[in-house]
Amino acid sequence: MNPNHIVLAYSGGLDTSAALRFLKERFGCKVTAYCANLGQREDWKKLEHRAKAAGADVFYVDDVRGHFIENFVFPALKANAVYESHYLMGTPLARPVIVEGMIAYARREGGDALAHGCTPKGNDQVRFELSAILLDKSLPTIAPWRLWDLASREDLLQYCAKHDIPIQHSKEDLFSHDENLxxxxxxxxxxxxxxxxxxxxxxxxxxxxxxxxxxxxxxxxxxxxxxxxxxxxxxxxxxxxxxxxxxxxxxxxxxxxxxxxxxxxxxxxxxxxxxxxxxxxxxxxxxxxxxxxSGEVARVRDLVVNEYSQIVYKGLWFAPERKAIQAMVDYSQRxxxxxxxxxxxxxxxxxxxxxSEHSLYSRDLVTLHRGVEFSGDDATGFLRTMALRYQIEGDRELRMARGSR
The missing domain is CATH 3.90.1260.10 (Argininosuccinate synthetase, chain A, domain 2)
Known part of the structure; x- marks a missing residue:
């Protein structure tokens, strides 16, 4: 691969700062440090200084906060999207926004390759690269973590120190953070x-x-x-x-x-x-x-919520299956x-x-006090109808039990 202009997803952290310097050394081409402003607390001037020290030819900040919340976070909220019953997916929802912005920038500014600082062990490499393929397969992705011989955060610290890149991490602070709005x-x-x-x-x-x-x-x-x-x-x-x-x-x-x-x-x-x-x-x-x-609409919608969450978690926000489920979810929210x-x-x-003016709750129907009266005969008939199938199945079990004696 001989790119002329690499657009790097740049957070300003340890991994992407080392990745930026590596890309300049390895490919010797123009590198843009693309920063998506997703609402993270950031000193953009300090970040620009760090990116330039690492070798960036261009430092670009793209304010995508409103787009992120309105078109990614809120659609997922409508689906009650939660991965493995707990995780609310702040990172999986943000990654496709970044890739979308990078591709728009590359098309506008003549970028012919994308890059990220994701590790080979993590999820984000999948999210970045699948999103990129779904949006524009003509732009290849470069992953420095798969090319260099650096093996740990300690190695990255030494690499950045060697190249005078002013990062915030130290040997006493090796936490990894991801922040957005x-x-x-x-x-x-x-x-x-x-x-x-x-x-x-x-x-x-x-x-x-x-x-x-x-x-x-x-x-x-x-x-x-x-x-x-x-x-x-x-x-x-x-x-x-x-x-x-x-x-x-x-x-x-x-x-x-x-x-x-x-x-x-x-x-x-x-x-x-x-x-x-x-x-x-x-x-x-x-x-x-x-x-x-309604209980039935909720039940049917919930049949696909776990699948929707899995899709988003795996970096497939732009895939047809997510869009198909989203259409059903959106209808359920009318x-x-x-x-x-x-x-x-x-x-x-x-x-x-x-x-809510659209509430289906009726106090008069469910009250323990005076309200709309139910007919005892109607309740008896309802229960008898519900029980018919179970009576038949119960009789079958009894016949089988008697026959086995």
Whole structure:
């Protein structure tokens, strides 16, 4: 491969800074450090200085925050997408946004190859490269971790020091972080021993529940067709909704998850995730669906939720199967509109009340007090009809039991 212009997904961390220098040395061509602004806390001037020190010809920041939340996070929220029952997928939802932006930039600026700093052990190499193939197979992807002889984060530290690249990591801080508007991931260091408990002093966003306020904070979240549109009666942009809920959850100790998950390649990995807004929104959305989605529609939709989550986790956001399931999910959300009250208290997040013009809940039908009366004869007939099949099956079991004596 002899590229003329490589577009590197650049985060400014240890891996991508080393990758940037390696690409310049190995290929001797133009390299753009492409940074997707997904809402991570970043000093862009400092990042530009680091990228230039590593050899970048161009440093480019692409603000994709609104696109990320509106067109990736919220569609997944409508599906209640959760990987392996716990993981809210802040990273898998972000990776296709980055690749989409890189490809748009490469087409515009004459890039003829993409690159990433993902390790051969992880999930992100799959997400980057499958997304790239689905969007534009004419752009090859270069993965430095598969080409160099560096084998560890310690090796990368030495490599960056040798080339005077001013990175933030040190031998005393070998955590790996991934941050965007909806989550902060912490991996590595003592967390790789799963018998070690997470130490709260290493939380970056969330107040420890023991230090959170002693009173309940109640939020109201408005949804329209499964999408959050307002908080506490104030209509907000998708980005501002996430920012507001992150702040509320964080100050109340809500949104930290310590998860052991199964990677795409089958290996288990442990990560600590701080995602207050996602935890709150998933809780509120499910609460609203309980009132507005019929049991049968919910049951059928839930048949594909696990598959949808697997698809997204594996980097197939742009694949036809995700789009097909999304169409069904979107249809199911036509009546998921209303207001949900959420109580936050010392790490807990609880649905307190639901209000919706589209609610299927009828107090008059289910009340224990005076309401719409049910006919006893109707109930008896209903039960007899339901029982017919089981009577037949029960008789068969009795005949078989008698015959075996």
């Amino acid at each position: 909806v989550h902060l991931t912490t991996e590595g260091e003592y967390l790789e021993e799963i018998e070690n408990a997470f130490q709260w002093q290493h939380a970056s966003w969330i107040t420890p529940p023991t230090k959170a306020p002693d009173q309940v904070e109640r939020l109201t979240i408005d949804f329209r067709e499964g999408v959050p549109v307002a908080v506490n009666g104030e209509k907000l942009s998708p980005v501002d909704i996430i920012v507001k809920l992150n702040a509320a959850g964080a100050r109340n100790g809500v949104g930290l998850q310590d998860i052991i998950e199964n990677r795409i390649n089958g290996m288990k990995v442990r990560g600590v995730f701080e995602n207050p807004a996602l935890v709150i929104l998933h809780k509120a959305h499910r609460g609203l669906e309980c009132a507005t989605l 009546h998921v509109s209303g207001e949900v009250s959420i109580d936050l208290y010392k790490g807990s997040c609880t649905v307190a009340a639901v209000r």
